[in-house]
Amino acid sequence: MKVCVIGGGASGMMCATMIARKGHDVTLFEKNEKLGKKIYITGKGRCNVTNATTGNEFLQNVVSGKKFVMGAITRFNSNDTMNFFEEVGVPLKIERGNRVFPVSDKSNDIIKGLEKAMNWAGVKVFLNSNVESVVIEDSLAKSVVVNGEKYDFDRVVVATGGISYASTGSDGAGYEFAKSVGHTVIEPVPALCAIKISGNECKEVEGLSLKNVTLTSKVQDKIVYKSEIGEMLFTSNGISGPIALTTSSYINRVDFSKLKLYIDFKPALSVDALLLRIDRDIADMKAKQVSTLLEGLLPKSMVALFLKRLDVEASMKANQLNREKRKMLVNLLKNYELLPDSLENFNQAVVTAGGVNLKEINPKYMKSKLVSNLYFIGEVLDIDALTGGFNLQLAFATAVTCASDFN
Ligand SMILES: Cc1cc2nc3c(=O)[nH]c(=O)nc-3n(C[C@H](O)[C@H](O)[C@H](O)COP(=O)(O)OP(=O)(O)OC[C@H]3O[C@@H](n4cnc5c(N)ncnc54)[C@H](O)[C@@H]3O)c2cc1C
The missing domain is CATH 3.50.50.60 (FAD/NAD(P)-binding domain)
Known part of the structure; x- marks a missing residue:
């Protein structure tokens, strides 16, 4: 034949x-x-x-x-x-x-x-x-x-x-x-590709690699995909690295105007456990600054972004963070919101x-x-x-x- x-x-x-x-x-x-x-x-x-x-x-x-x-x-x-x-x-x-x-x-x-x-x-x-x-x-x-x-x-x-x-x-x-x-x-x-993120936050931390985090994609509180604990990377205009690539394969048919992504910086800790830890850290630190508290919780280059989202000055004393701000900090650590703009194009998509x-x-x-x-x-x-x-x-x-x- x-x-x-x-x-x-x-x-x-x-x-x-x-x-x-x-x-x-x-x-x-x-x-x-x-x-x-x-x-x-x-x-x-x-x-x-x-x-x-x-x-x-x-x-x-x-x-x-x-x-x-x-x-x-x-x-x-x-x-x-x-x-x-x-x-x-x-x-x-x-x-x-x-x-x-x-x-x-x-x-x-x-x-x-x-x-x-x-x-x-x-x-x-x-x-x-x-x-x-x-x-x-x-x-x-x-x-x-x-x-x-x-x-x-x-x-x-x-x-x-x-x-x-x-x-x-x-x-x-x-x-x-x-x-x-x-x-x-x-x-x-495109699938297995980087995800472009709205705004210019990513640019501020370009090159930063996060380890042991998760990435969850949601449409109006409904989970589209939750990654395993893994590694991701900030690029000049978005996110890449293993868990971002995997996520791209599950969100590539979703309407991006309704989609939100959330980084969990502390997937091994529950909200309550994290709040307790922060209370304890603040008590131990006495009059140290909020930025020092954040440096103990996050990669150094993320601190400025957290301060901005918390709307507090770096020089503020950690023990001045009221309950509301502490809860806000926990929420940022567990659900750091990113608004996806689009996927990278086919020329950068593995499949x-x-x-x-x-x-x-x-x-x-x-x-x-x-x-x-x-x-x-x-x-x-x-x-x-x-x-x-x-x-x-x-x-x-x-x-x-x-x-x-x-x-
Ligand atoms: C950067 C990158 C890294 C990757 N790494 C991995 C990895 O490590 N492991 C893994 O499992 N997968 C990986 N992949 C995915 C994997 O390479 C593809 O899924 C796989 O090659 C698909 O095989 P295929 O035969 O279907 O297509 P292809 O391998 O793309 O082959 C198609 C062939 O058809 C030819 N062709 C197309 N049109 C015509 C035509 N009209 N006439 C004649 N010839 C034509 C093309 O020139 C090409 O040679 C990677 C992909 C990329 C882009």
Whole structure:
């Protein structure tokens, strides 16, 4: 059977390999001059290639498409990914949070491993080959147009990725292919990205990293998402860092004019416990200044912002803080409000949420329900997950699931 795979990224290379291993004649078209440009920048150049968790624990890290990917991540789980790379000569190691990296810490080794696997399996790879359209005849994908020329195939796999970091090649072409054959595309939105915050408070503490805090997003007192205890970072115009990135994936479809974010600087202490602690601190400090009290509770660079919100002078004595101000301080420490303005754009979003509508794809083989010899795999689908190696695992798992439809 003649099979076309569009896209030489994580999902495309894995899928092409697996189909070719079954003896089919597989051609992969990649528009860039080299394969795996996005893989190259993953994991800050080290490529967090999968996460050594399976089953429910894995699923907890999938944001959209949990039910849809369940079969795929069971069919090809993180152990299978690890075995695959070890077999093609890329030794791996497991780090904190079950994150898996190549021992070399070089993402290029993951690309080389996939290239080698394709080569061994006999995949024909064409670089600098931009697929312009998928041609449908008699309700089947009959050919693809590449750099102006038409090539015929028996089956076509779309593995063109999302629309984030478009300079790596994923510029949303797959959405157009999907629409052109009658599929609907759930509006793509940035995910795993920084959050811009209104006002200029963030600028005042730019570069400050907060540890052991939580971030809660709410719409009119209803919690949209509450992060785990973790780390976040102030940027010149907003917030970034692990818990902000995770939050972005859960708020990217919420109306920002109704959304508020709250930092809890003391997640391990209840409001009452914190009030008691502050009373005790003030009693111990005798006539010291409020700023000294705050420095004991917060990173130094946050103190000025707290003083402003408390509306007290830095020189005021801590023991002059009345009950109302002490309660206000506790509230600021537990619920420091930030008004989100927008998410960062696609060029700074690690993944794209949204994509080809899962209702129109059979999850057993990642096959279109509209065109029976057309498949969609990887980030082009309306699936996304958190950081930790989960997105690449989804790309590999959907790829292998697709290949399982080829005997
Ligand atoms: C900065 C950054 C860091 C990341 N780090 C991690 C990480 O450490 N771990 C993790 O799990 N995930 C990470 N991700 C996410 C992960 O890289 C993606 O989810 C994954 O690469 C998606 O695989 P894919 O095959 O669907 O798409 P891609 O890897 O984007 O591949 C799509 C390919 O299709 C090609 N293409 C597109 N249109 C056409 C066309 N018309 N004709 C021919 N070719 C075409 C593109 O050039 C591209 O090579 C990161 C992403 C970014 C941006």
